[in-house]
Amino acid sequence: MRTEVASLGEFGLIDHLTRNNETLNAGTLLSVGDDAAVIDQFGRQCVISTDMLVEGIHFDLAYTPLKHLGYKSVVVNLSDIYAMMAVPTHITVSIAVSNRMSVEALDEFYEGVYAACERYGVDLIGGDTTSSRSGFVVSVTAIGEVAPDKFVTRSGAKPNDLICVTGDLGGAYLGLQLLEREKKIFMDHPDVQPDLQQQAYLVGRLLKPEPRSDVAAWLDEQGIMPTSMIDISDGLSSELLHICNKSEVGCVIYEDKIPAHNDTRAMAMQFGLSVTTCALSGGEDYELLFTISQDEYEKVKENPHISVVGHITIADKGKQLITKSGNQHPLTAQGWNSFA
Amino acid sequence: MRTEVASLGEFGLIDHLTRNNETLNAGTLLSVGDDAAVIDQFGRQCVISTDMLVEGIHFDLAYTPLKHLGYKSVVVNLSDIYAMMAVPTHITVSIAVSNRMSVEALDEFYEGVYAACERYGVDLIGGDTTSSRSGFVVSVTAIGEVAPDKFVTRSGAKPNDLICVTGDLGGAYLGLQLLEREKKIFMDHPDVQPDLQQQAYLVGRLLKPEPRSDVAAWLDEQGIMPTSMIDISDGLSSELLHICNKSEVGCVIYEDKIPAHNDTRAMAMQFGLSVTTCALSGGEDYELLFTISQDEYEKVKENPHISVVGHITIADKGKQLITKSGNQHPLTAQGWNSFA
Numbered sequence: 053m054r055t056e057v058a059s060l061g062e063f064g065l066i067d068h069l070t071r072n073n074e075t076l077n078a079g080t081l082l083s084v085g086d087d088a089a090v091i092d093q094f095g096r097q098c099v100i101s102t103d104m105l106v107e108g109i110h111f112d113l114a115y116t117p118l119k120h121l122g123y124k125s126v127v128v129n130l131s132d133i134y135a136m137m138a139v140p141t142h143i144t145v146s147i148a149v150s151n152r153m154s155v156e157a158l159d160e161f162y163e164g165v166y167a168a169c170e171r172y173g174v175d176l177i178g179g180d181t182t183s184s185r186s187g188f189v190v191s192v193t194a195i196g197e198v199a200p201d202k203f204v205t206r207s208g209a210k211p212n213d214l215i216c217v218t219g220d221l222g223g224a225y226l227g228l229q230l231l232e233r234e235k236k237i238f239m240d241h242p243d244v245q246p247d248l249q250q251q252a253y254l255v256g257r258l259l260k261p262e263p264r265s266d267v268a269a270w271l272d273e274q275g276i277m278p279t280s281m282i283d284i285s286d287g288l289s290s291e292l293l294h295i296c297n298k299s300e301v302g303c304v305i306y307e308d309k310i311p312a313h314n315d316t317r318a319m320a321m322q323f324g325l326s327v328t329t330c331a332l333s334g335g336e337d338y339e340l341l342f343t344i345s346q347d348e349y350e351k352v353k354e355n356p357h358i359s360v361v362g363h364i365t366i367a368d369k370g371k372q373l374i375t376k377s378g379n380q381h382p383l384t385a386q387g388w389n390s391f392a
Numbered sequence: 393m394r395t396e397v398a399s400l401g402e403f404g405l406i407d408h409l410t411r412n413n414e415t416l417n418a419g420t421l422l423s424v425g426d427d428a429a430v431i432d433q434f435g436r437q438c439v440i441s442t443d444m445l446v447e448g449i450h451f452d453l454a455y456t457p458l459k460h461l462g463y464k465s466v467v468v469n470l471s472d473i474y475a476m477m478a479v480p481t482h483i484t485v486s487i488a489v490s491n492r493m494s495v496e497a498l499d500e501f502y503e504g505v506y507a508a509c510e511r512y513g514v515d516l517i518g519g520d521t522t523s524s525r526s527g528f529v530v531s532v533t534a535i536g537e538v539a540p541d542k543f544v545t546r547s548g549a550k551p552n553d554l555i556c557v558t559g560d561l562g563g564a565y566l567g568l569q570l571l572e573r574e575k576k577i578f579m580d581h582p583d584v585q586p587d588l589q590q591q592a593y594l595v596g597r598l599l600k601p602e603p604r605s606d607v608a609a610w611l612d613e614q615g616i617m618p619t620s621m622i623d624i625s626d627g628l629s630s631e632l633l634h635i636c637n638k639s640e641v642g643c644v645i646y647e648d649k650i651p652a653h654n655d656t657r658a659m660a661m662q663f664g665l666s667v668t669t670c671a672l673s674g675g676e677d678y679e680l681l682f683t684i685s686q687d688e689y690e691k692v693k694e695n696p697h698i699s700v701v702g703h704i705t706i707a708d709k710g711k712q713l714i715t716k717s718g719n720q721h722p723l724t725a726q727g728w729n730s731f732a
Contacts, residue, residue, distance in 0.1 A: 053496060054494040054496060055494055055495035055496060056491075056494065056495070057489060057491070057493065057494065057495055057498070057523070058491070059495075060495060062521055062522070065495070065498070065521055066519075066521050068495065068499075069498060069499070069502050069521070070516070072506070073506070073516055075515040075516075075517070076509075076510075076513055076514075076515055077481050077482070077513070077514075077515050079481065080482065080515045080517060082517075083515065083516070083517045083518070084516065084517060084518055084519070088518065089482070089484070089517035089518040091481070091482055091517065091535070093433040093436055093438060093537070096433055098433060098438065100482070100484060100517065100518060100533075100535065101518065102484045102486050102518055102519060102520055102531075102533060103486070103520050104486040104487075104488055104520045104522050104529070104531060106488045106522055106523070106524050106525070106529070107525070108525040109488075109522060109523055109524065109525065110522070141417050141419065141431070142417070142420065142429070142431055142440070144429070144440060144442045144533060146442050146443070146444040146531050147444075148444055148446045148449075148529060149397060151396075151397070151398070153397065154394040154395055154396065154397065155395035155396070155397055155399075155400060155405070155408065156393060156394060156395060158397070158405070158409060159408075159409070162409050166412070166413070169416075170416075173416055173417070174416075174417075175415040175416055175417050175420045175423065176410070176413055176415075176423070176424065177415070177420060177422075177423045177424060177429035177431065177440065178423070178424055178428065178429040178440060178441065178442055179406075179424070179442060180442055180443050180444045180531075181402055181405055181406050181409070182402070182444050182446055182449060182450070183397070183446070183449055184446050184449065184527075184529075185446070185447070185448040185449065185526065185527060186525065186526035186527060187524075187525060187526060189444070189446070189488060189524075189529050189531075191442075191444060191486050191520075191529075191531035193440075193442060193484060193533040195431070195440070197433070
């Protein structure tokens with residue numbers, strides 16, 4: 053019998069492969085299935101997350117500068133650590149490189165790695181360097197720390213909690229569409245050099261994302277403990293479904309509350325795409341999605357980087373989007389899937 | 393300017409890429425350049441190591457059962473943790489898979505991962521699962537713990553210390569030669585099925601290595617604190633040079649003391665290879681190489697899994713091999729290099 057990996061999708065595959073996983077160590081507080089794992093280290097808690105980026109799947113070296121790739125490889129992992137309300141402290145970086153990459157190219161990649169380490173106060177403490185028969189592969193593991201039992205999982209959302217999103221959504225997806233379009237034009241007409249100066253925001257959202265360390269720190273300072281949290285790497289819809297499924301609740305979000313940048317709106321129009329679809333199903337925004345008790349609303353509404361987009365309901369109500377015209381649509385997971 | 397990666401080799405490349413790496417966190421006790429990194433977690437110490445295995449470079453699926461590959465992917469990382477005299481507790485496993493692998497094939501791979509976890513009391517706590525345009529890539533990070541400042545690095549060897557090796561060497565390299573030969577015969581004559589029953593030892597050394605948790609635990613029980621330690625993944629010569637370079641010492645080892653299994657000797661003869669060369673320059677034995685004070689000799693000589701192969705000298709004496717005929721040869725690094 054042969055089951056295609058694509059038939060399960062990434063999350064189905066992870067569920068399948070880890071269905072019998074039993075943890076043996078008492079110190080394992082949180083295992084597979086959240087943004088990061090948590091292990092108890094004699095009273096203090098250590099948070100661990102890992103991501104792999106593969107050439108041709110996650111990035112295209114035709115329009116991804118290596119320095120940006122190095123930076124982003126680190127940042128996407130730090131984002132998972134912040135999404136636990138933890139602070140990243142250390143990373144390891146492993147790479148597989150093909151012969152066509154020179155030492156100078158790898159230097160550029162590491163410039164980006166070190167820039168991210170410096171910006172977020174993280175130490176590079178190890179890794180592995182090997183060759184590859186084909187594409188460039190990067191695997192980063194990030195380690196962080198959190199005060200005892202102060203980490204935030206995907207599973208604590210309660211009915212009536214408010215659903216919050218940081219920053220704005222859909223930009224990275226439109227940045228990708230734009231670069232793919234310009235690449236195609238350049239391949240067909242090598243004399244036409246793309247001018248992306250006007251689109252610095254969208255291109256930056258894709259090539260140089262920043263994790264929301266600022267909002268995580270602000271919540272901590274304000275004494276606001278979210279009831280659940282996840283980072284938005286696969287689109288708002290997919291992440292919200294993770295929270296609802298893990299927390300065994302439903303949700304309602306409002307289309308007109310979903311934050312989008314003006315450049316995102318304008319480019320969506322150019323491509324004939326709905327900006328809401330880009331926010332719901334595009335990926336790689338690396339914003340935070342979290343839920344809070346209604347009691348925290350007064351504090352949260354003062355922060356310009358946070359938008360309240362809806363609320364949690366009991367599970368029976370399902371997961372709903374209320375459109376601008378007042379219609380109700382069930383939310384479906386159409387997040388980015390590398391196996392699709 | 394373009395510098396080829398192969399011109400630096402793996403260790404040269406790592407040195408180059410990490411030459412300006414500065415650690416910022418006070419908790420970073422040991423960074424890049426040993427078997428594992430060590431970070432202080434509020435008094436207890438956490439040891440972290442990571443390895444990447446790439447299809448076509450580190451393994452050939454033509455003769456590597458996926459279950460064995462899963463097992464080995466874990467074990468090579470645990471070996472690095474034991475080589476710090478630490479105990480592994482947790483791992484993360486990330487994989488990139490091409491379409492040609494089915495869910496059933498991945499199940500086999502994970503059977504091996506879980507078998508290794510169970511055998512060594514380690515929890516699988518996370519990972520990433522993505523697709524690959526070409527080969528199968530595995531990246532494992534292992535985390536372990538060690539009592540404060542009881543970890544053993546590569547840099548503490550002192551003149552007159554004894555050089556010890558666990559188990560026997562060269563077997564995995566001959567297992568690889570054997571499987572490569574049989575693969576070639578099978579490709580040329582698909583009707584000839586290889587019979588490897590007689591060579592279970594050598595094939596097992598390559599496909600299902602075990603880390604030396606037993607010797608690490610025994611040393612700990614005996615209260616023997618090695619002055620330096622490393623695991624033998626790239627051949628005795630390369631590893632011994634790492635210890636000498638990091639410890640700023642020289643060494644003398646004796647050809648007739650290097651432990652080899654009878655099957656290894658017999659197969660080396662069949663291939664017309666020197667068993668000493670296989671031990672010095674073959675890779676993947678995953679035995680431990682360590683140095684101890686001469687005071688510990690009486691204890692160590694009672695352990696049948698440990699061979700004393702030479703001693704540490706001052707740096708000026710160089711790194712020497714004394715052959716069976718009494719000649720002196722400088723040791724050179726000809727360990728396995730994925731960039732060669």
